[in-house]
Amino acid sequence: MLSDLLARLEEKDRLALARLLTLISRGEQLPEISSAIGTRNETTPVVAITGNAGVGKSTLVGKLAEYLRGEDKSVAILACDPESPLTGGALLGDRIRMPSRPDDAGLFIRSLAAASGHQAVAEHVDLMIRLLAKFGFDVILLETVGAGQGDTAVRELADVVVLLVQPESGDELQWEKAGLLEVADVVVVHKADLAGAEKTEGQVKELLSLPGSREIAVLRVSSRTGQGFEALWEAVMAAPRRGTTLDGRQLLRLAQQLLADRYRSRGAAAGPIIDRWKAHQLDESQAAEQLLDLLVR
Ligand SMILES: Nc1nc2c(ncn2[C@@H]2O[C@H](COP(=O)(O)OP(=O)(O)O)[C@@H](O)[C@H]2O)c(=O)[nH]1
Ligand SMILES: [Mg+2]
Incomplete structure (x- = not known):
């Protein structure tokens, strides 16, 4: 029940x-x-970790959780990566020494089925986040699948978006600049134990120094050596949070969610309207209006 x-x-x-x-x-x-x-409890920061596959998102999320547990903060992780070593059984003990015992009440990990299409996160993550915040976790970490442009959805969900890049990402950086840097609040040059991290940090800073750019922190972190986690968390906390005030955009998103929820429960009644639209008996805006009538009634 x-x-x-x-x-x-x-x-x-x-x-x-x-x-x-x-x-x-x-x-x-x-x-x-x-x-x-x-609505979401706004005091719980939701931090998204994004970046290309293989850049170390899962590893860093695990290490960040470990760091936060050390600070006595409870952490919930949503990993939109079914192969995440965070939840992948044997890999869990292998690649990541997870912060704590499985019975640690301060840590909760859920991996989610692969996101569909170009989405960087699974469906309904918004509601999951609200649920986890209500449960009372101090921090919610969201690992995305790293689907590039789909990451704009992440921006809507998270208070702070951390973009990971690797040393010597070279040409990729140009692409990241076009899409992902617009999304990021903090850029992490991850795997800072590898050669070229400093150079890449410089390149990212240069990209971000273009006129009109937002203030974005850039720092080096290594999940292998543990370097940089304190600075990372400081940067995350210092980043301007997106979700702290209910602005118009958030209200619209809420309304959109409500409509989607209602469509799911009243979808059957929408069938005839859609059929008439398909048969060109209604034009698009007429059909949309009738659907809306149906859903808000
Ligand atoms: N050298 C180095 N390798 C790392 C570091 N963090 C993760 N890796 C490796 O990068 C690979 C991809 O890591 P994973 O967390 O699965 O990346 P994801 O696909 O972004 O989630 C794995 O082989 C990790 O062992 C790091 O700080 N330094
Ligand atoms: Mg992963």
């Missing part, structure tokens, strides 16, 4: 939390869960 799960959530029942996340990931009972959770 949903009401039962929600009541257990209040008691910090992790099993209930896990079940609710599963319901959300399956797209079940979204409107009910959404209205029970309400």
